[in-house]
Amino acid sequence: MAAYPHVADWIRDFESRYGSRPIYYGPLDRDAKKTRPYNLIYLAKEPIFIHIYEPPEDDEGNGGQILWFGLEPQLSEEEENMRRELVETLLQEAPTAPTFTTDGEFENILTQMIERYSVLESEVGVTPRRQGRLWEMVGMDDKRVVVDTEQRERLKYIIIRDLIKNGPLEPLLSDEMLEDIHSVGLKHIHMDHKVFGMVTSNIRFREREMLSRYLRAMSERIGRPVSDNKPIIDGALLDGSRINIIFSDDVSMLGPSFTIRKFAEETISIIQLIKWGTISSQVAAYIWICLEYGMSVLVSGETASGKTTTLNAILPFIDHNVKIYSAEDTPEVKVRHKIWQRLVTRDSKNEESRVEMFDLLKAALRSRPRYIIIGEIRGVEGATAFQAMQTGHPVIATFHASSIVKMIQRFTGDPINVPIRFFDNLNFAIFQEVVEAPGGGIARRVTGIDEVIGYNKHSDGVLTRGMFEWDPVKDKHYF
Structure with a gap:
C-alpha cells in the first residue's frame, strides 16, 4: 500500500483504534462472505479502496451491522x-x-x-x-x-x-459491488452490496444546505432540474445509473433524499448470465429462436430483480441489419444495432412541449421498426404496446409482476386496461427474481418462462403454458 498513502494511514489509524488489522482481499468475489468476521479491503477504482468491517457485538447484544468505508485521498x-x-x-x-x-x-x-x-x-x-x-x-x-x-x-x-x-459520492459510484445507494436526509448513506447485503457507509452530508446544493447541481447536470416546485425527479447519471431525487421537506419529511440504482458500465452479455446461473444455455437458445422469428416478450419481475440487465443481454439475438426503436423514461437500454432510433420522454411544465411514453409509442408505429423496445411499462402506454403487437410490430419490454397470473391481472386492470382478448398478441414472458446465492449473498435467477397460447372465449381467460422452471434446491433450469 506504499503507493497509496491514504490507505496506509487509514490502516494504521484503524489498527490503533480497534486493535485489528484489515487484510487486503484482492478482487472481491462471493467467497469473501465466508471470511467472517469481515475485516477486509479491496480495490474499487484507483485510487479508491473499500474497507468492509463487521464490528463485534457489544455487551448489550448490538451488532450485525456491516460497515463500508470508502478510502480516498484526503486534504489537510x-x-x-x-x-x-x-x-x-x-x-x-x-x-x-x-x-x-x-x-x-x-x-x-x-x-x-x-x-x-x-x-x-x-x-x-x-x-x-x-x-x-x-x-x-x-x-x-x-x-x-x-x-x-x-x-x-x-x-x-x-x-x-x-x-x-460525482463529488463526495465518487467512492460509492466507483464500487462495482454496490447495487443500490440510499440516502435519507443527513443520515449515513446505506447501500445494497452484491456480497454483504445491506451495508452502512462512512459517507454522509452533514449540512442541509450542502445536501440541497449538491442535489440541485446533480439534477441540472442530468437535465432534470429539481426544485421545491418540482420536488420529485427521475433521471440517469452519466454512467447510466438511475437516480430518483425527492427534494422538498414537505414531501420528504426527514430532508432531501435520493436513491441510485447502479448499472454496469459495460453491457452484461448472455454468456455472463449463463456463467452466473441467471439462465441456462437451453433457456438462452429458446429466447434466441423466439427473437429471431420476431416474437414479442415481456421481461417481468419485482424491483431490482435484474430485468433491464436481462433485456439488454438478449437484444443481440435480434438481426443486426434491422431497425430498432427504443422508448424510455430514463435511458437504460443499450442496443448495439447499426440502425437504432433512441427516444426518451421529456418532462415540461408546458403541456404542449411535454413528450410522454404514449407519444413515443404512437410515433413508433409510423417509424416502421423491426422491434420496439420499451424500457418499462407502467401505465396507459401498455395498451399502446399491445396495439403495436396487433399491427405486426414485435415488442420487448420490462414489467413489474412476479408471475404470469399477476401480469395478466395488472395489464387488464387500471390504469393499463388491455382487453383480455387482446392478450394473445404477447408470445411469451420471462420471470426473474432476486434469490439467495448458493455460496451466500444474493443472485438473480430466471425462475420461469411462460408462453401465451391464446384467449379462451368459453372461460373468458388466457391460456398459458410453462416452458421452463427453475429448481431452487438444485439451482437448475428445467424444460
Whole structure:
C-alpha cells in the first residue's frame, strides 16, 4: 500500500483504534462472505479502496451491522487552502482555456491547468509556507501554489472529483459491488452490496444546505432540474445509473433524499448470465429462436430483480441489419444495432412541449421498426404496446409482476386496461427474481418462462403454458 498513502494511514489509524488489522482481499468475489468476521479491503477504482468491517457485538447484544468505508485521498487544512486558491485561479482562467466536448477532454484540460498553476518544491526550492513571501520579494503576482508531488496528486484527484465527477459520492459510484445507494436526509448513506447485503457507509452530508446544493447541481447536470416546485425527479447519471431525487421537506419529511440504482458500465452479455446461473444455455437458445422469428416478450419481475440487465443481454439475438426503436423514461437500454432510433420522454411544465411514453409509442408505429423496445411499462402506454403487437410490430419490454397470473391481472386492470382478448398478441414472458446465492449473498435467477397460447372465449381467460422452471434446491433450469 506504499503507493497509496491514504490507505496506509487509514490502516494504521484503524489498527490503533480497534486493535485489528484489515487484510487486503484482492478482487472481491462471493467467497469473501465466508471470511467472517469481515475485516477486509479491496480495490474499487484507483485510487479508491473499500474497507468492509463487521464490528463485534457489544455487551448489550448490538451488532450485525456491516460497515463500508470508502478510502480516498484526503486534504489537510493547509492543502484545503491550496485547493481553494487553485479552484479560484482555474475559474479566472477558464475563459481562455481550450474548448471541450466530452468529460474526458475536460479532465485532460483541467489536469494540464492544475499542473500549470502548481509548482513542485523541488523545482523552486521553497516550501509552501515561504511561497507568498518569495513571490512578493521578487515582485511577482504569481498565481501558482508550491506543492510536493503527493500534494499535487491529491489536489488533482479532489478538484477533478468535485468539478467533473460525482463529488463526495465518487467512492460509492466507483464500487462495482454496490447495487443500490440510499440516502435519507443527513443520515449515513446505506447501500445494497452484491456480497454483504445491506451495508452502512462512512459517507454522509452533514449540512442541509450542502445536501440541497449538491442535489440541485446533480439534477441540472442530468437535465432534470429539481426544485421545491418540482420536488420529485427521475433521471440517469452519466454512467447510466438511475437516480430518483425527492427534494422538498414537505414531501420528504426527514430532508432531501435520493436513491441510485447502479448499472454496469459495460453491457452484461448472455454468456455472463449463463456463467452466473441467471439462465441456462437451453433457456438462452429458446429466447434466441423466439427473437429471431420476431416474437414479442415481456421481461417481468419485482424491483431490482435484474430485468433491464436481462433485456439488454438478449437484444443481440435480434438481426443486426434491422431497425430498432427504443422508448424510455430514463435511458437504460443499450442496443448495439447499426440502425437504432433512441427516444426518451421529456418532462415540461408546458403541456404542449411535454413528450410522454404514449407519444413515443404512437410515433413508433409510423417509424416502421423491426422491434420496439420499451424500457418499462407502467401505465396507459401498455395498451399502446399491445396495439403495436396487433399491427405486426414485435415488442420487448420490462414489467413489474412476479408471475404470469399477476401480469395478466395488472395489464387488464387500471390504469393499463388491455382487453383480455387482446392478450394473445404477447408470445411469451420471462420471470426473474432476486434469490439467495448458493455460496451466500444474493443472485438473480430466471425462475420461469411462460408462453401465451391464446384467449379462451368459453372461460373468458388466457391460456398459458410453462416452458421452463427453475429448481431452487438444485439451482437448475428445467424444460
